Amino acid sequence: MPNLVKQKNAAGKLIEFNMVKHTVDELSHRTHAAKGEHQSLFQGQGKILLALSQNDGLSQKELATRLDLTAQSTAEFVNKLVKKHLVTKEKSTTDRRKTIIRLTDAGRKSATKEAAKVPEFLKGLTDTELDQLTKILTKMNDSLYDEINTANPSLVNKFRDSVTDRLRDWFL
């Protein structure tokens, strides 16, 4: 039987981690970035860039389903990226309803630059701790996948694959 106090300790630390991490992220982009340079890689425009760097030339609809976004949200982010010259839009010739989205050179660079970087706060951990953390996170992730699965079975396969696809590219 698990120890509730230990669970609460870990939960508290995890909450603290999220809060502190959040402010560190804000701090860094407030100083570094000029304006509107958020792109957290896992949301909005960043998500699109990442999906395209994984698989360029997707249609908006394909992007939407892969990223679990509505077609409207996808359109919004794509249009913003077009304005920033990070992607291009072109009508499909085989199916004129479709719009094909492609990364520009700048877009490709922007998508890959921030990735594959080991965060500072991991560098202070020993090898043993890294192994422990990896193992623990694997368990936690599996548990979360289970939650997704029970709530929305159709989502989990698509999602899990896309996650592992992206991670493979960044970290190997």
Added chain:
Amino acid sequence: MPNLVKQKNAAGKLIEFNMVKHTVDELSHRTHAAKGEHQSLFQGQGKILLALSQNDGLSQKELATRLDLTAQSTAEFVNKLVKKHLVTKEKSTTDRRKTIIRLTDAGRKSATKEAAKVPEFLKGLTDTELDQLTKILTKMNDSLYDEINTANPSLVNKFRDSVTDRLRDWFL
């Protein structure tokens, strides 16, 4: 000398954790909440509620500095909470520039209800793993505090205190 591969493994798992956690959160609030019921406790309106449950009757300015928000953002969130009858605004009698914010009963209830709950994905961990995770997160958090400290020394004391204050209340 730390093993880069181990670091990357952990980093990957952590990124995966964030992504999966993110979609689980979305999933749960999409099904559970009626409309506009985000309140993630660490952002926006939730932040305000939390700060007030820790220390009721603060002025807007005090809220803003404690939560590291601008006065305008603070005003926005407070006004939204007033509309939801979760807090009240009243002019200070001693300094008529100031507006004192107080939790209503509903606000206090709303602030404390979601907290202090151990997330599902921690329940599958053994006591040993929980201890390991707590220790590792402590190190990671310390590292993040260091980052904040070097970037903005004035922020760290205020922030760290407020975090530990809040966590103490939720988890003890």
Added chain:
DNA sequence: ATTTTTAATCAGGGGCCCTGATTAAAAGAA
């Protein structure tokens, strides 16, 4: 008494996301 600082507000904007209604093109049915 006048200037300066402070607390709050209004106006406006950017980012992330959604629902609803509409258009244009493709695919299916009569």
Added chain:
DNA sequence: TTCTTTTAATCAGGGCCCCTGATTAAAAAT
């Protein structure tokens, strides 16, 4: 081949998180 339905994308509008800039009212400082 028409007629209908489905599909891909768009426009309009909304909610949430947050910021900068300009302005007002009141307190503090000179």
